[in-house]
Amino acid sequence: MTSTPETAATTLDQPTMARTTTLLTNLNTVLARISAASSTFPTTSTSTTRRHRPANKPVRLVAVSKLKPASDILALYSPSSLPEDETSLPSTTTTTTTTTTSIPSATQQLHFGENYFQELLEKSRVLPRGIKWHFIGGLQSNKCASLARDVRGLWAVESVDTEKKAKLLDKGWGERDISSLTEEERQQKLRVFVQVNTSGEEAKSGVEPAATPALCRYIREQCPRLKLQGLMTIGAIARSKESSNENADFVSLIETRQAVVESLGMTEQEADDFELSMGMSSDFEGAIALGSDQVRVGTTIFGERPKKAGANAGSTS
Template structure:
């Protein structure tokens, strides 16, 4: 795996990152308190490790998102150990062991059932992680069959299960993928509104606080920030369009 990159490519990636951060700041500076802070996850799936290193070295970026377990595992071994990896793809039960063994895995954003949470919890125990692994519960707020995630109505019980039965996991937030063409009402994306409502229900019922909201991608991250997102996932705007990917992992 080559880590070499050209100065031109590094400049392009840095400028793209800076552009996204500037657009984030435009939204966030109008909001106060916790709402004024948000994390940018550079989605690097299908992209060479050299692109990630360029963002790391020239822009000081640390949070990167990967969709495929094999790709994440390979990149995590080649790249600096202080990179904070986000797993944002569909997590298969038979891949939990591999994911849990990645030492600098920051969060798994796609836990979509109590059963999956338990499987990942056992994998984290076997991997002897020094502290609980952060997870987000993926909620299918749009109801689209093509998308993974639990229904909003299931999120409370899954959250309760994690808190009660998964000591090697830390419930850190909720995640959703918004509809590509939402029917906006009063300027609000209903998918983002639904995730906010899930968070409120979970926090009020289980008497916890501080859950993050991971919502917003290249096309809708500014609206997501306006609606309280603390974690946005941006790929093509930073790294450019992606080639077809045929390797299964």
């Protein structure tokens, strides 16, 4: 029987030079596109369809590595881990000359996103603890406590859409084995994004925009171990392929964010820190143009991934 991401054991093989070169080239391209999109974003705007992102706050890239081997993640997190005998890769050979290709330089990628609990759990156990993991898939109530308690290096959960799930994450975070944690890690809260169903699709997870302020208030007031980091949306696939920057799902999330800021009476600093996680491989530049703080990019970096039977509707990368 073929193993699924929920049951297959994860092993850590060293990335090859060829694969590392491909991944770093792709990563550099994405980072350049993010930088270009960020440079054209207005630091002040009177438009209600743009979020005023602080000028000194860079856009965070989450590399979505679901269904990809742990070695791909290692290649981007620690490209210097290649064996010494793979410092260059023959690329062209003729009768007179041989040229070599060196590993492209790149900023170390720290943030990685996973959709499936078991796959994330196993990867977190074999990969370096400095990786900052984001859980971005559909969140099941019976996995919440273990997700918060057992995943090493969990930085954020981006798919909270009910009070029950928030409370279970809060409980699990309090049950962590703190013996191996630094004092800073012990005091740190678990960041959570509330997932908003901006497209209104029944197959999509997420809370309705109108109900979002109440859920955010619950997290702030009833979940002391959680930090309300912001709002996340996946949005409709058709809208993500439109050329216009005015993606209706992004506009809806911006408006929902403003409603939360006003409902919770956030200070100016709290509002600046309250983030938008929107934009994927096909539309992240448009999301940045509208003020996204974080984009989730998978296939543009890692290449196409195999289909998984039973996956939630809608891509997260």
